[in-house]
Amino acid sequence: MRRLTRVLGGYISGTDVRSSVAGHELGIGDLDAVPGIVEKHLAQFFDERGPAISAIGEPVAEAVAHLRAFVLGGGKRVRPRYGWAGFVGAGGLATSEDPDAVLRAMSSLELIQACALVHDDIIDASDTRRGNPTVHRSVEAQHRKQDMLGDATAYGINTAILLGDLALAWAEDMWRYSGVSLEALTRAAEPWVGMRTEVIGGQLLDISLEGRGSESVDLADRVNRFKTAAYTIERPLHLGAAVAGADDATISAFRGYGRDIGIAFQLRDDLLGVFGDPAITGKPAGDDLREGKRTVLFATALELLDRDAAAELRAGVGTATEPEEIARLAALIRGSGAEDAVEARISSLTASGLAHLDHAGISDEAKHALTVMARKATDRRM
Amino acid sequence: MRRLTRVLGGYISGTDVRSSVAGHELGIGDLDAVPGIVEKHLAQFFDERGPAISAIGEPVAEAVAHLRAFVLGGGKRVRPRYGWAGFVGAGGLATSEDPDAVLRAMSSLELIQACALVHDDIIDASDTRRGNPTVHRSVEAQHRKQDMLGDATAYGINTAILLGDLALAWAEDMWRYSGVSLEALTRAAEPWVGMRTEVIGGQLLDISLEGRGSESVDLADRVNRFKTAAYTIERPLHLGAAVAGADDATISAFRGYGRDIGIAFQLRDDLLGVFGDPAITGKPAGDDLREGKRTVLFATALELLDRDAAAELRAGVGTATEPEEIARLAALIRGSGAEDAVEARISSLTASGLAHLDHAGISDEAKHALTVMARKATDRRM
Structure with missing residues (x-):
């Protein structure tokens, strides 16, 4: 080497x-x-x-x-x-x-x-x-x-x-x-190349969705996938496994975990950005609503609300500033069923993410540690 | 390979x-x-x-x-x-x-x-x-x-x-x-690492000299060396020679040429930025004076002028906007002898740069081509 x-x-x-x-x-x-x-x-x-x-x-x-x-x-x-x-x-x-x-x-x-x-x-x-x-x-x-x-x-x-x-x-x-070693760097070339394009591309997507006033669940999901999940969990695990010389099936298991847990992590972040307790998160209540972020939570609420309520939410996001206005928008989202839908998706992604770990190429110790990390990432209050 | x-x-x-x-x-x-x-x-x-x-x-x-x-x-x-x-x-x-x-x-x-x-x-x-x-x-x-x-x-x-x-x-x-080949990339690692730090560092230096109102010839020279010469000529030649597997003496000759011709190129640019003919350069007359660039030409003029004239030049650079004010500043620089000093330095750098090419490891065809390029870079009107 x-x-x-x-x-x-x-x-x-x-x-x-x-x-x-x-x-x-x-x-x-x-x-x-x-x-x-x-x-x-x-x-x-x-x-x-x-x-x-x-x-x-x-x-x-x-x-x-x-x-x-x-x-x-x-x-x-x-x-x-x-x-x-x-x-x-x-x-x-x-x-x-x-x-x-x-x-x-x-x-x-x-x-x-x-x-x-x-x-x-x-x-x-x-x-x-x-x-x-x-x-x-x-x-x-x-x-x-x-x-x-x-x-x-x-x-x-x-x-x-x-x-x-x-x-x-x-x-x-x-x-x-x-x-x-050069051999390890060669094995890790694909995740290294992919990761940098994904994080910058994901950030470009994020700002463009705000500029377009996007209401697409699919596009908001892609921001989560590329800007957060790939860059924060999936690709780092992939890099480590590639350096170790893991086989394709093991890498695929790590990536599946990273993608699912990474998206669930971001969905938890979105919930905290609307419903989080300022005393715990350290950010003002409903910060994402004030900033006009085009999250999956927001897009899901628009899909679920009737026309008038959707129009009210749409008009308020990114323009409302008063605490009572923000609280009203949060109540609209909660009432739409979007909060429950996102919670259900977090549970399902956490389960599917952890299921990926049941792979022969991943050590028991790693499974345990990654399970603890997944719980911390998806079930938190700040 | x-x-x-x-x-x-x-x-x-x-x-x-x-x-x-x-x-x-x-x-x-x-x-x-x-x-x-x-x-x-x-x-x-x-x-x-x-x-x-x-x-x-x-x-x-x-x-x-x-x-x-x-x-x-x-x-x-x-x-x-x-x-x-x-x-x-x-x-x-x-x-x-x-x-x-x-x-x-x-x-x-x-x-x-x-x-x-x-x-x-x-x-x-x-x-x-x-x-x-x-x-x-x-x-x-x-x-x-x-x-x-x-x-x-x-x-x-x-x-x-x-x-x-x-x-x-x-x-x-x-x-x-x-x-x-990986072997060639390994040989070229040092110029690759050096070049990117030099160009970003050179640009950081450039904006910091403007912010500080620097009057240092030495620091202006370093901007030329790192932001222009190293990045534009010295390191590209170095990369090519390293990929070719050149010996240290040949690389050193290429680098010497690149450094000298690169700095001479930038000094020519500085002269054109003050004395260039707008009809040929395509830029307004005295553009560098209007923008307040901290060039070697400017720093040299300040060194050569008496106290009152230096004060006038110092006060006008970056603040003057009227054509007659700009013309007055250009006349001060010309009158100081800085233009002649910079011209002399360009001649001397061009000569020393070309002298580096008299090295056994550089082909005659390359010497000829690099000589033509050096003349074009240092003796131009736009």
Whole structure:
């Protein structure tokens, strides 16, 4: 097996962090150890890029510091966790792949996620994320503080566009030169290629449905499938299983689980976006109604309501702002039967997703861990 | 040699376009045939991605059509041209690399360029590019025409941010699965990793110098080095030579040429941005002064002028709008001696750049072609 880690001179040193994290002893049961290891790999990656960035110029290093703070500043590391679960669950620890390199490769998913979030926060004009200012807002604040020339808001956005681009390019580098074997990278080519097109395409679909005022259940379902399910669960599991050298049937079982549980996860999110308790979710009640999101829940309600009630819901979504207006829209959706329909679909997807795990190629330990993760994802209040 | 082209099922068919373009007979003398071949490869790539995009949803296919029109709608294909020159000039045609696959790999540079231009046009708030509306503007126009919901301007920008991201992700795919051997991709890993960080970092530096009102010749020089020279000439040549399996001395010669000629090219651009004839350049006279660009020319003039004249130039750049004000600023720069200094630097860089070509590993035909390209790049009026 050949590894590319060492060919890149100053760019990627490939220093092994195994000694500090005991990566080679991690099993599927240690999924909770994954975030810590991922953060070590990400910090190390930024450290390694430091000299190349400083060579371009100190102002660039200052900009990249915003990206680094964002990447290391929180997040549940869900995608690397599923990637690792796919690898270990398909028997990867019994192969000659270096487990620490696999964890490094999976950490790159957090850089794709950084690009997605930094750019989404510009698109949604969001001021905060994880309780901190979004990247474009924190750069804007620096512009004001340093009394720089030009428009501070535009400067924040422009810098954040470029920092998102950098995160996307770096995700490729971190994935490709993680130390995973070339054979494993070749096996994982299809999910890697698919995943990136799916998440960006899913996000394009999402904003276009808002722009079109779409009422299609099918199209809302596709946003869930590509933007959430494929990108968050199905493809990370697929990547891990492919790196482990899993057979087609095992990969297909992981993907079936990921697709079903991923869609159920998003449907739960949609319910919380309308009926969630603000004291628990941390978001205002009915946030999705205020923002005019074209969710499956919303489209299903329109299908079920009579003409007048549908017209009222349609007119209110994306325009209503008062708490009593929002509460009225939520009541319309609940009264339509859409909430029950979506709850039933979550139950059915959870059952079919878990049924996929009854496959000989998936270890019992992995089945147990993925069952726990599925329950957490689909049966939650925040 | 193993190639990855065929592993990706529906994503990349790897159909050989050689039959239609006679790629295997192309020599360095046929550099003018490169753009046509590059466009065929790009069109084929978009065709191959069609089914995956339509599977996400028809609205996504409509959005991607804007990207496709932009990528195929013009451009001199400078980067693939230099990439091919590096490959052929280092003896690549005598290796077992498939020349058509190499041209496909080099075509991916146009997708990186698409991301850079689409995002730069958002950053610069540009309405037109190559005589057509910019991508964010053409999406905005479609939003208005179809009477969509929400703010048309924001919708254009948001869609264009995502289309740029897609172009960047696709550049990786097109490069990686072009059919070039894994050995060649491994040899080319360092310039590939370097180039993408350099162009994004160079652009970050550029906007930060404007925000800081920088007057540093050194920092302006670094923008030229990383954003223009490395990305446009040095790294494409490096990629081509690495794919061909060139030795370190040959690569170093190509890189020396690329760095010097690339910087000279940008310095010529800076002179045209202040003194260019609008009837020839197609841009308003003194465009760089109006926009407040922090060029080497501007920083050099500030160094050379006495205190009062420097203050006048400093105050006018980025704020003056009237033709007579712009003409006065241009006269200040000319009077300072900065124009002559920059002309002298262009001559010296052109000479040192060409001197790098006197290296045994570079073919005579390549030397001739690169000399012609250097003259065109550094001695032009538009």
